[in-house]
Amino acid sequence: MEDSATHIDKLVRRNARLKSLIQKYKQSHHLQHALLQLSEQASTVAELTLLYPAIHDILQSFIPSKSFYVVLHNPVNDLLELSYFADEKDGLSVPLKYDQHFKEGLTGHVFKHGKTSYFTKEQTQQAVEKGQFKALGTPAEHWVGVPVYRDKTIIGVMVAQSYDKAQSYSEQQIELLEVMSLYLATAIERVKKRELLESEVKIRTRALTQSNQALNEEILHRKKALERQQILFKISELATLSENLEDVYQHVHKIIKTITYADNLYIALYDQQSHWLSFPYCVDEYSDNAEPRPFAKGYSELVLSTEKCQVIDAKRAKSLIKLGVIERPRDIPPEESATSWLGAPLKTSQGVIGLIVCQAYNNKHEFSQDDCELITFVSHQIANVIQAHLANQELKQSHQKLEHRVAEKTKELRQANMHLQMQMEERKKIEQQLYHDAHHDSLTSLPNRSLFLTQLEKTLQHYQRYPEQQFAVLFIDLDKFKDINDQLGHQAGDQFLISVAESFSHCIREHDLLARLGGDEFVVLLTHLTEPQQAEDVAKRIIEIMKKPFCMKGQCIQSGASIGITYSKTSYKHTDEIIRDADAAMYYAKNAGRNRFECFHPLLNATTSQHEAENMHHLDDLPMHFRSSEIITLDESAHAESLLEAFGEHPVLGSTSFEVLKKFATDRIQHFEVELSLLKQAFSLAAQTKLQKVLFPCSGLVLERINFKALCHLLKAHDAKKICLLFNEQEIRYASAVQIENLKSLVAQGFSIGLNEFAKDRCELNLLTEFKFDYLLLSSTFSKRVLQQENYHLQLQGVLAITHIQNIQVIAKGPSIFNYRTLLDKHGLSLFIGKQHALAPFNKETTSTHSTIPLDLNI
Missing domain, CATH: 3.20.20.450 (EAL domain)
Incomplete structure (x- = not known):
């Protein structure tokens, strides 16, 4: 009988222990599940306004928290500011009313002591009467506040409250709130960083769009220049490929069609001795045969007398006729009268020899100033070609004149070809110079930020495929550069930067990259490293060079270089991270006394209080x-x-x-x-x-x-x-x-x-x-x-x-x-x-x- 009782007693104790373990595992499961949900929200939500409601939803799954709010400390004005608020009884206006007094209330009490506090309605009233804090808003039946820490510094308070007397908070639920608060600061920081990253992406996208617009304009400009160049090539070929003037005129007509509307085109030649106009080539939808005529007051004569390209529409034609500059035949039917007329003089070294004309009827086309510029551009070359063929015809009549003028014109054509070739070479040089200027610093001729980041991105991608091929980045900031500008002038500062750039280039290997980011900041990309010591050797050579004072105008100033070094790591995914770490190491070297180098350490990105920063080197x-x-x-x-x-x-x-x-x-x-x-x-x-x-x-x-x-x-x-x-x-x-x-x-x-x-x-x-x-x-x-x-x-x-x-x-x-x-x-x-x-x-x-x-x- 006693053995049976003893056995039952053991079973009862074992059962109680199992229930305790089940409760413990259940609580652990709740904690783990809540933390997983919080981590998932911190990784997915795009802004803080969405993070707090998500945290609230997670809490409601495990504890009574319909009334829930979060306050964070603002170090600028030393106030507790409301970040999120949801309450069964009080509207948003109630906490905003007490926004300046959060520190005096129960929330401020938790923030001041930095410990979790749980109050019932009666305990709250007793504490208020004792003067421990003030009563703000509608009193809750059950109130629990948990401090939120970042590292060892309290940054806010997370509060859950219940207006139902039966809904209290158990130790397990309070523990869940405490665990959630431990990860809240990290979640907030992650979302803030994501917001900052999205903002930077928008800014860079906008800058890239503007850059693409400028590039498109440059491409369009170069395309037009290339088209003009091709036209000049085609015209210059006419001088050697065409055997007679008729072929020349037909080819000229084809070329003009590529430039503007030229369904109706004629070429007129002017004889200065007889003052007559002849029309060796004419294509017109109303008249294909233009008879020679004496010099009069027509559109063609206006071009010849002014030696300028003329664009004439119906309105201008009436004005010119009214002024008496132009006289038109009265028997021309209205439909055969040009509604838009474009004429350009054919100029050579011997003067104007004629003109080339395009005209449109029945408002089929309206010539513009751009058309005038284009046809003027090619008319000079066309004139040379026509003049060359006219000269050839005259030289056939006289053998002596033929040899002389053929040699002369051949020489002119060769010069024209040489000029065209020189233009081609010049344009190639200009294109190369434009590319160089876009990717290099104008003062030091070093690669600029754009070229450096491009090369760093390639190096990082190569390293991700071949991790054994190490690299390093040196971020260099010149010491006392402002003193040089202030005491010696900005011109001396520019000379100093040029001298520094040349000196730095002697400290690196041929395949390494030295760039100027702007101002007095330089950066070096070292590749194919076999050991970290090689990067430190480069830094030492740079610091040694900078020990030499800079002198100008009889004054000498001792400068120096603060250098931050970061080495390739598999954790690097973006070039921004590399620049950030090298920059952090540089600032640490500068704060440590300048004219030195420091290698990046992960702790350099840790939050350091002002007091710690001031005493870091004591x-x-x-x-x-x-x-x-x-x-x-x-x-x-x-x-x-x-x-x-x-x-x-x-x-x-x-x-x-x-x-x-x-x-x-x-x-x-x-x-x-x-x-x-x-x-x-x-x-x-x-x-x-x-x-x-x-x-x-x-x-x-x-x-x-x-x-x-x-x-x-x-x-x-x-x-x-x-x-x-x-x-x-x-x-x-x-x-x-x-x-x-x-x-x-x-x-x-x-x-x-x-x-x-x-x-x-x-x-x-x-x-x-x-x-x-x-x-x-x-x-x-x-x-x-x-x-x-x-x-x-x-x-x-x-x-x-x-x-x-x-x-x-x-x-x-x-x-x-x-x-x-x-x-x-x-x-x-x-x-x-x-x-x-x-x-x-x-x-x-x-x-x-x-x-x-x-x-x-x-x-």
Whole structure:
């Protein structure tokens, strides 16, 4: 009996547990389903006004939320503004009435405390009476408000309320609201970005339409020019292909028909000696035979006397007749009188020899000024052709005159052909120049934004097919360009840009692309990269070139270049993303002190508060800690040395070595004070270890005249035999005379020094003999190149030969993999940087020579 009761009790407990799990899974399913719906809406809706109703519909499927609204914080006026409102009792006018007072009500209470709040009607009334907030609008039986966060900043409040006393909110329903609020900020941001993208697409479409219109006009203009050119070719051919004048006239008639209405056409020749007009060619629907006549007051005579093209319609004909300029025969039937008449003189080098006329009857066509220009354009060429054939006829009558005039006219025709050929070549050059001007900057002759974006799009498409072929984009902004314009004038600014463009072109390879985006912004597209270091090498060459001051009119201004670098990534789908990231890295380089380069990091696009931006480069505000790296041999056994490095928690870059952070310091005094404090802490840590030597990286700043005395005082106050000061090879290479003298002074005083990041960009062996170094740390870049290229192996052998003579210990950096160290061991290296061990945080307040942190670096 007892066993049965015990069994039943177990079943009851198991049943209760199953019900609890079912409820839990049901709640999880509701949460997952709601989030999926929210994500789908955020990906599909086109604007925020559609997103909020969609969220409201999702919520109503799971909780009582007929009354639902969302308020967002406006940082400009520090108010809570209504973004969406739906209520069973209050109309839209009610919340708008209290729009300026949201912060004083229950919504403001949630926004102020940043926590989810649930109030019944009685609890709301009690809180109002206690003065916690004010009552706004119709009181609800059940009210729940959930804060909306973006990152760690509250940006608004999402509220659901019920006027039905029986419809309360359970913990699961409140949890659903909280989960929805977590994704609301992300959904809003996605929709905003989509709205912005659609706006940019509209703007670019409008610009493209305008560009197409201009291009169509240019095409039409060129088409007309080409047609005229073809007409000239056809006319010039008449001089050589036609054997008699009748053929010439017929071909001329065909050509004129391609230009304008020419169903009725005649050609008249004028004899200046006899003052008679003859009509060798006439095609007319009323009369095909025109008899010669003396010079009178007709339309043809008006063209000959004025030597200009004339367009005569019925109205002008009456005016000319009234003025007495024209006299018309009275016996011409009205239907045989031209309603529109067009005549152009045939001019040659010897004067006007006649005219060519087109006329229309019964208003079949109305000649315009455009027709006049076209026929004038070809009439000069036609005149030359006719004149040439007339000359040939006269030359047949006289043999001597024939030879002379044939030679003369042949020469003229050759000149005409040469002129036409020159025109063709000139037009080709003009077309090429137009294309060049449309895709290049007028000042520097570099490719412009349009050509660069076109090439970048091709490069991105090629990379998407062949991801192994890497590329990089460098966004360059010139420093102090405004100072050059203001102090030296805009003409000097233009000369500066031209000089910079020429200098930059010497820093890149032949197949790379340098372009000017506008103003003082340049961009470089590097293709066929084998390693990221190549892009950094280009940036360094550009920064080195910009160190030379720009001088004009006796004044010199030191400029510089802030460079942002982004590398090819499979996540890039559009060129805008590449330009955006390179631009973000450039602005970070500019904010970090200018005249430097920075590579893009995803965190550079993260939202940074104003306070964080202002303090981003204050080293003394950054939390710091130490990491120790063992110096090991090939068999993983620990050596008697260890590398001690400081790291800081940067607001953008995250956990970053002090070697990187100190490049961003804008205050040199602050930089030195922080570095001196780090060195004090390093002495304290080294004193607690069993190691013979702790290698600690230092900057060249400690070697400057104003700082060196404090450095020596610190070294003498501690056991300096356990510390080796590592100096960056690039800093020593460009060190001043004072810094070099102080570095040699350290060796003379018996302090240990070493060379860090050796041969990162070039291998200068003279540095190894100029100073007495105890340690040499090869850069990981050089170690990698030794394994890939034979010539770097030869350089390494030279390094090892000198270090052996100088008694310098060589340590390699690189991946912590056995195969890597084995390969380098074959080249003569036996010491490597081992694993890193995180140590206790750096105490900035510690100034004593003895650390209280219990550490043992010999882990």
